[in-house]
Amino acid sequence: MGRSPEFEIDDILGKAMGVFWANGYRDTSMTDLENATSLRPGSIYHAFGSKKGLFLAALDHYVKQVVDTRVSHLLEIDNPMEAIEDFFRSTFEAFNPDQLIGCMLTNTATEVGATDSDIQERIEAGLSRIEGAFESRLTEAQGKNLLAADKNAKTLALHLVSCYQGLAVIGRLTRDKDRLRVISDQALASLK
């Protein structure tokens, strides 16, 4: 009972995510968030409790909307090695030269680091989603003789996640897609 909210929560989270992604947690003010969501402070605090509460919800939204979508593709494509290739290709192609925002997990990891466990948990959960998907596809690839049997799938999966983080850092810095392509290609080449 009572009055019902006037906003769609996913719409708000999408908008908040956009600002946090581009500016980082600390450099995003409540005023920025009010403008982006068209909500008054009272509504935001009523719905999310605090700036950090909204950030956590936006981070969850990122994992659900961005990371999980990418991971789904990674798991859906038939050929496991092609799936991994597609993951890196589509990642670096998604980088928009007009808005260098990189990856929200990467940005948050380096900004907040291990100083906030609520945030840290979410980043590690997001990254291990990716790592787990890499590992299962690499193991599958070995079964199909698409990857040398003497390689260690667990080890390579972590390596690929790290390569992805590297790509995200450089992707926040440069508009030069050629350099991003080289990085992406070399990450894949290291599986050979």
Added chain:
Amino acid sequence: MGRSPEFEIDDILGKAMGVFWANGYRDTSMTDLENATSLRPGSIYHAFGSKKGLFLAALDHYVKQVVDTRVSHLLEIDNPMEAIEDFFRSTFEAFNPDQLIGCMLTNTATEVGATDSDIQERIEAGLSRIEGAFESRLTEAQGKNLLAADKNAKTLALHLVSCYQGLAVIGRLTRDKDRLRVISDQALASLK
């Protein structure tokens, strides 16, 4: 003529660097800097003009003291492939589990990105110092038949810088040295 400063500038820069490195640019307040340096605001502004001026000087100090030291080692060790191995080994070994601060270039790159050209320039300059050193050692390694001649030194150098960035991101998140060692080892393995 006139009164001479009461502080050693390198001492101040080292202290300011420490706070900026651990907390990032935005999350370091002037009060933090005053406490770390034991300087009063007037002295800081007299010497550096602004918080950003001090940050730029601290960033330059980081490149000079931390990056250049590492690059020197990278260029000094006789065997070029061993030099690269040493770079990664000593990097991940330098990560302190009690203070996860990663790499200041990486942290600043993801925090500020391309939104401030003064800062961006310095990050790119620092990273290309590393990249250039990698490339010259890789080329040298090819001349000595320590690296396959069909590899592209320029390409691999960029790949290694990206791997280093990935290591720095994970190194800001986790205390688990085994995982960092895997990442470091795999970066090296991708040269084989």
Added chain:
DNA sequence: TCTTTTCTTGAACGTTTGCTCAACAATCGA
């Protein structure tokens, strides 16, 4: 010694920060 220049001090400035809350509006069950 005295003037000039430079550096230090610390109180205080105007903004912006994240956040609160009393008043009002809308929707529900009875």
Added chain:
DNA sequence: TCGATTGTTGAGCAAACGTTCAAGAAAAGA
């Protein structure tokens, strides 16, 4: 229709922010 409940509003709070500046202290040249 009418309380009960929940959502929205926007003025305004205390604290923290980066920064300034008049006053005083120290060193250098004359």
